[in-house]
Amino acid sequence: MGQVLRAILRDFLKRGSMLRHVVWITLLLWIAAGPVCADFDLHVRLLDSDPKPGESLEVDQQLFFRVGYESDVPLVFTYSAYSRGRKLEYGFYTGYPELQKPGQSEALGWIGFTNVTHIDEVHIEILNAQREKIGELVVPFSFSWTAPASVSSDRKKPQWVEQLERHENWLRGNMVDPFATKQRMLRDWLFYLNVASVPIYLLLQAYML
CATH class of the missing domain: 2.60.40.3960 (Velvet domain)
Structure with missing residues (x-):
């Protein structure tokens, strides 16, 4: 069972870069999404x-x-x-x-x-x-x-x-800027993601030793 778990973890770490690309694409699509303006003066x-x-x-x-x-x-x-x-x-x-x-x-x-x-x-x-x-x-x-x-x-x-x-x-x-708000949320999300990923990565590496 331990060998199977280690194999899964190795595969997860190898696929880490691919996972990061998926996260980036998802976030970029979320930022780009928004209503298209109709006709206006x-x-x-x-x-x-x-x-x-x-x-x-x-x-x-x-x-x-x-x-x-x-x-x-x-x-x-x-x-x-x-x-x-x-x-x-x-x-x-x-x-x-x-x-x-x-x-x-x-x-x-x-x-x-x-x-x-x-x-x-x-x-x-x-x-x-x-x-x-x-x-x-x-x-x-x-x-x-x-x-x-x-x-x-x-x-x-x-x-x-x-x-x-x-x-x-x-x-x-006084003006609420939805674009700037999304950018701030993205920066905050990436910051907390990076902070959380460090101890998790170290624990996984230690477990595989």
């Missing part, structure tokens, strides 16, 4: 920016966008920069895509570069609460990031940026 446009097109910033400074929208469903906006039709990723960074409430409102976005670069187009992807792409706004936008001057001065934010920053903080504390 959606209007998005770029209202303002700071600085304006044709101007420039020093590297590591942020270009702010003021996005106006009307929507029947919650939205998420993501931002990317292009040059001559090519998406720029080296040195690029942007803010966390906060879930925006439905209705008529405004959202704050920003991008930046850690290196000297020039862009000629900004893409604003429009996602639903499940992070499914439902639209895209392409804006011609000539702009540059330049090497820092020898003496840099503090940059003052316009009033609309400060107002939208306060609005984003309110959203972060």
Whole structure:
């Protein structure tokens, strides 16, 4: 009986990697699952920016966008920069895509570069609460990031940026984001799974000796 049990345990340990793949696939399917949005009204446009097109910033400074929208469903906006039709990723960074409430409102976005670069187009992807792409706004936008001057001065934010920053903080504390909730649950589940698997694995290895 003991030999049979040891054989079963060896087979279980050999199949451990396969089991982990099954768990990952199940979790990914669970995350991807969600209702598909029906037809709804959606209007998005770029209202303002700071600085304006044709101007420039020093590297590591942020270009702010003021996005106006009307929507029947919650939205998420993501931002990317292009040059001559090519998406720029080296040195690029942007803010966390906060879930925006439905209705008529405004959202704050920003991008930046850690290196000297020039862009000629900004893409604003429009996602639903499940992070499914439902639209895209392409804006011609000539702009540059330049090497820092020898003496840099503090940059003052316009009033609309400060107002939208306060609005984003309110959203972060009051909007329920189902996608972010699922991600947190997944991280917690994997953490506890890893913690529990260590003593179980050691006990199985000790039993097989």
